[in-house]
Amino acid sequence: MNTLVQREAAEIREEWMGCALTTRPADxxxxxxxxSGLYRLIGYAPPRFHWVxxxxxxxxxxxxGIRPAESIERLADWPVTxxxxxxxxxxxxxxNGRLTWAQRPLDQLIGRVVRAPLARSVDSALTEALLQRRESRYDPADRWYAAQSPSxxxxxxxxxxAVGVVxxxxxxxxxxxxxxxxRSCGWWWPREGVCVVSERPVALHTEPGDDIGEVRLHRADGPAIRYTDGxxxxxxxxxxxxxxxxxxPSVERIAREPNVEIRRCAIERLGWPAYIEQAGLHLVATAPDPGNPGSHLRLYDMRAETKVLIAVNGSVERDGRRRQYGLTVPGFLRDPVDAAAxxxxxxxxxxxxLLRRT
Structure with missing residues (x-):
C-alpha cells in the first residue's frame, strides 16, 4: 500500500513541480x-486586474487609486492579504480534520515525498530570486508568499x-x-479593488538538488531566471x-567580495586550478587522501591566518566526473590530512x- 501511495505521490509532485516552474505564458x-473566486470567499467584490x-x-x-496604507512595504497589513x-x-x-487515524502515517509520507521537496524547490527557484533581489527587505518566510506556494x-x-481522503x-x-x-499565473498581490498579477518567467534553469525530488536554480553561462522585461x-x-x-569571475573581484559564500561560488565558477594559478597561491603540502583512495589532498596558503584545502569529491557527479572543491581551514594547519580531518x-x-569519504 505504502509503495503504491509513494509512487503516485511522486507523480503528483512532478506534476506540481511542472506547474510551479513552467515558463509558459500565464492563462x-x-x-x-x-x-475573483477567492475574493468572493472573503467577502470582497472581484478586483480589476493589473498585469505586469x-x-x-x-x-x-x-x-x-492605491492609498499610501496599501504600499508594497505594508504588504502584511493589507486587509485582503x-x-x-x-x-x-x-x-x-x-x-487536516478529514484525516482518519489510519491515514495519518500516509499524511506524513505525502509531506516527505510531495510537500517538502516542492517547498524547498520553489524557495530555491522562485522565492529567493523574488525576495533577495536588490537586497529586498522582505522576509523569505512571509506568510503571503507561502500562501501562494504550490507545496x-x-x-x-x-x-x-493518492490516499483517498474525502x-x-x-x-x-x-x-x-x-x-x-x-496553475495559471505567477505571483500576485491582492488589494481592495485591484490585484497586481505577474507573468511567469520566460527562462528558468534548474538542476537536481541534493535530495530526491528537489531542484535548485543554476546556470553556469547566464541568468538562471529571466522575465520578458529583462x-x-x-x-x-x-x-x-x-x-x-x-x-x-576574476581573482580581483573575488578578493574584494566580503561574502564568503559568494566568493566560494565565484571560485568554483572560475575553477580551482585556474584560481590557484591566477591568485598565485603557495602550495604548503600534498598527501594521498586516506578518505578517498586514489585522490590527493593539497593544502595552500590563501589569506592571513587562512589556508585552503583542495580535495576531490568521493562520489561521482551526474556527468561521470569527480568534482574538485576547496575548503577553507585554519592557518595553523600544515598537514593536508590534518586539515581534512x-x-x-x-x-x-x-x-x-574512514572507509571512504562522500
Whole structure:
C-alpha cells in the first residue's frame, strides 16, 4: 500500500513541480477567475486586474487609486492579504480534520515525498530570486508568499488523489480555486479593488538538488531566471549570486567580495586550478587522501591566518566526473590530512580510518 501511495505521490509532485516552474505564458482568464473566486470567499467584490511583466515590476508599480496604507512595504497589513491568509489557514485546518487515524502515517509520507521537496524547490527557484533581489527587505518566510506556494496545495491534492481522503464540497471548491491560481499565473498581490498579477518567467534553469525530488536554480553561462522585461537573477547550484560571478569571475573581484559564500561560488565558477594559478597561491603540502583512495589532498596558503584545502569529491557527479572543491581551514594547519580531518571534526588518525569519504 505504502509503495503504491509513494509512487503516485511522486507523480503528483512532478506534476506540481511542472506547474510551479513552467515558463509558459500565464492563462489570464483562468487566473482572474480563480482570484475573483477567492475574493468572493472573503467577502470582497472581484478586483480589476493589473498585469505586469515580472515580480520586480509588481514591486515597483503603484496602480492608480492605491492609498499610501496599501504600499508594497505594508504588504502584511493589507486587509485582503490578511483575509486570504486566514482563509487558507482555516481551510488547512479543516482539511487536516478529514484525516482518519489510519491515514495519518500516509499524511506524513505525502509531506516527505510531495510537500517538502516542492517547498524547498520553489524557495530555491522562485522565492529567493523574488525576495533577495536588490537586497529586498522582505522576509523569505512571509506568510503571503507561502500562501501562494504550490507545496501546501499539492500536499492536500496528494491526500485526496493518492490516499483517498474525502473533502467536503466546500473544501474541494476552495482548494481548487487556490490550485487554479497557482496553475495559471505567477505571483500576485491582492488589494481592495485591484490585484497586481505577474507573468511567469520566460527562462528558468534548474538542476537536481541534493535530495530526491528537489531542484535548485543554476546556470553556469547566464541568468538562471529571466522575465520578458529583462529582470533576471543569476544562481550557482541554488545560491543566488551577482551577475559577475557567472559572467566574469576574476581573482580581483573575488578578493574584494566580503561574502564568503559568494566568493566560494565565484571560485568554483572560475575553477580551482585556474584560481590557484591566477591568485598565485603557495602550495604548503600534498598527501594521498586516506578518505578517498586514489585522490590527493593539497593544502595552500590563501589569506592571513587562512589556508585552503583542495580535495576531490568521493562520489561521482551526474556527468561521470569527480568534482574538485576547496575548503577553507585554519592557518595553523600544515598537514593536508590534518586539515581534512579538521573539516569533519576528527583527528588525523580517525580520518585515516574512514572507509571512504562522500
Amino acid at each position: 489570464r482568464p483562468a487566473a482572474e477567475a480563480a482570484i 511583466s515580472s515580480p520586480l515590476m509588481a514591486l515597483e508599480t503603484v496602480p492608480p 490578511r483575509a486570504l491568509i486566514s482563509l487558507m489557514q482555516t481551510l488547512c485546518m479543516g482539511l 501546501w496545495i499539492a500536499h492536500y491534492d496528494g491526500l485526496r488523489r 473533502f467536503t464540497p466546500e473544501q474541494t471548491h476552495q482548494l481548487d480555486l487556490w490550485a487554479a491560481a497557482v 529582470w533576471d537573477a543569476h544562481a550557482w547550484h541554488g545560491r543566488r549570486v551577482p551577475a559577475w560571478v557567472i559572467t566574469d 579538521w573539516t569533519y571534526g576528527l583527528s588525523a588518525e580517525q580520518y585515516s580510518q
